[in-house]
Amino acid sequence: MINTIAKRPRVDAIVFDAYGTLFDVESVAVTAERLFPQRGVALSQLWRTKQLQYTWLQTLMQSSTQRRDDFASVTAQSLDFAAEELHLSLVGGSRHRLLDAYLDLTPFADAEVALVHLAPLPRLILSNGTREMLEPLAAATGLARHLDAVLSVDAANVYKPHPRAYQLAVDHLKIIPMRVGFVSSNSWDAIGAKAFGFTVFWVNRDGAPLDRHGPRPDHVISSLAELPALVDI
Amino acid sequence: MINTIAKRPRVDAIVFDAYGTLFDVESVAVTAERLFPQRGVALSQLWRTKQLQYTWLQTLMQSSTQRRDDFASVTAQSLDFAAEELHLSLVGGSRHRLLDAYLDLTPFADAEVALVHLAPLPRLILSNGTREMLEPLAAATGLARHLDAVLSVDAANVYKPHPRAYQLAVDHLKIIPMRVGFVSSNSWDAIGAKAFGFTVFWVNRDGAPLDRHGPRPDHVISSLAELPALVDI
Numbered sequence: 001m002i003n004t005i006a007k008r009p010r011v012d013a014i015v016f017d018a019y020g021t022l023f024d025v026e027s028v029a030v031t032a033e034r035l036f037p038q039r040g041v042a043l044s045q046l047w048r049t050k051q052l053q054y055t056w057l058q059t060l061m062q063s064s065t066q067r068r069d070d071f072a073s074v075t076a077q078s079l080d081f082a083a084e085e086l087h088l089s090l091v092g093g094s095r096h097r098l099l100d101a102y103l104d105l106t107p108f109a110d111a112e113v114a115l116v117h118l119a120p121l122p123r124l125i126l127s128n129g130t131r132e133m134l135e136p137l138a139a140a141t142g143l144a145r146h147l148d149a150v151l152s153v154d155a156a157n158v159y160k161p162h163p164r165a166y167q168l169a170v171d172h173l174k175i176i177p178m179r180v181g182f183v184s185s186n187s188w189d190a191i192g193a194k195a196f197g198f199t200v201f202w203v204n205r206d207g208a209p210l211d212r213h214g215p216r217p218d219h220v221i222s223s224l225a226e227l228p229a230l231v232d233i
Numbered sequence: 234m235i236n237t238i239a240k241r242p243r244v245d246a247i248v249f250d251a252y253g254t255l256f257d258v259e260s261v262a263v264t265a266e267r268l269f270p271q272r273g274v275a276l277s278q279l280w281r282t283k284q285l286q287y288t289w290l291q292t293l294m295q296s297s298t299q300r301r302d303d304f305a306s307v308t309a310q311s312l313d314f315a316a317e318e319l320h321l322s323l324v325g326g327s328r329h330r331l332l333d334a335y336l337d338l339t340p341f342a343d344a345e346v347a348l349v350h351l352a353p354l355p356r357l358i359l360s361n362g363t364r365e366m367l368e369p370l371a372a373a374t375g376l377a378r379h380l381d382a383v384l385s386v387d388a389a390n391v392y393k394p395h396p397r398a399y400q401l402a403v404d405h406l407k408i409i410p411m412r413v414g415f416v417s418s419n420s421w422d423a424i425g426a427k428a429f430g431f432t433v434f435w436v437n438r439d440g441a442p443l444d445r446h447g448p449r450p451d452h453v454i455s456s457l458a459e460l461p462a463l464v465d466i
Binding site: 049050057059074078084162209212213214 | 286291292293310314317318424425428444447
């Protein structure tokens with residue numbers, strides 16, 4: 001991977017996306033495949049696609065007086081759609097097992113060591129998830145020990161990449177956006193954060209092409225392990 | 234299909250989505266398949282998925298002072314991404330041929346007759362496309378004869394399903410949203426229009442499941458031919 005600017009960015013805090021960035025959602029696909037042999041991967045892919053679509057669409061559709069559904073609700077709505085589309089029946093507790101899989105994820109192997117090496121910088125999560133989803137996950141996986149705060153976009157009543165979602169981190173940290181290092185494996189999230197003004201690290205573990213609809217992230221890395229050396233701590 | 238309310242809706246105008254609703258985008262897939270045998274369908278599907286994603290994400294990301302890219306630009310951005318993702322090379326004029334395919338679409342067989350039978354109600358297009366894309370298409374296909382106006386969301390600097398996009402039809406027609414009959418084959422567009430307050434007809438030609446992230450459209454039809462009988466003209 002090519003570091004798109006040579007100079008080490010001067011950042012005063014690091015903000016991480018959660019799902020797919022610190023926490024591996026692959027275990028959701030494993031649960032799906034166990035419940036629906038040969039179909040689980042397709043189910044989990046369509047589920048994830050719809051889950052993101054629904055967060056974007058709900059944020060777009062809402063008027064200022066409406067309360068959008070939270071990420072737990074959106075996750076259930078998108079699972080129901082995906083199962084119907086693929087003609088899979090969510091009976092006998094399989095719906096609960098799939099939804100529970102989102103609460104019991106494993107951190108990526110490179111997550112904890114990167115968090116440790118980024119100290120003493122403040123390290124935060126800013127996620128679409130609810131606090132009820134995120135806090136037990138951070139605690140159970142041990143990552144909470146290395147985190148200074150877990151922020152949910154719920155406080156802004158929007159989902160990423162709406163600027164008000166990223167603003168939550170600025171309000172919490174009380175530093176200018178450029179001094180916030182933002183880390184996400186989701187290309188659309190990295191681009192949204194860059195448009196907002198953060199210094200952005202896109203974690204491109206699979207060598208995917210970069211989306212074309214907005215500004216390029218400052219850095220493209222293939223592992224969180226590259227992060228501490230890139231940041232001027 | 235089940236008509237979800239028994240009573241004929243009282244609407245004073247009919248507003249149509251364009252791409253996929255009045256105009257068949259299947260010919261884009263045909264062009265893609267001709268250029269990339271065995272891969273064209275996958276290319277056109279990923280292209281369409283990304284095209285929609287980019288409209289939503291650009292609308293979400295933008296600050297009030299920014300100008301978003303227009304639909305012609307988004308269509309080109311999403312094609313470039315899809316081709317890179319699928320390792321297809323857009324050389325020798327194939328990029329232009331694919332982009333041109335969006336300008337040379339065929340109306341669905343049920344479009345013109347429905348428009349004719351809906352007279353004397355005002356009949357409009359409200360589309361994500363630019364006026365430069367839509368007006369020649371409406372003229373070349375002959376549908377322009379049966380349309381009172383062609384509105385592009387460009388005038389609101391957002392894409393559907395942002396409420397400001399639907400508001401353009403209200404501002405043009407000067408009638409309350411409930412009296413506007415809105416017709417779209419795109420489930421997310423039908424749901425967005427319903428959230429806005431239109432009386433909505435979802436054209437579900439393929440028997441797809443309904444998306445779960447917002448209010449249900451008032452009517453589900455399988456062909457535009459069902460429309461005139463449903464509307465109290």
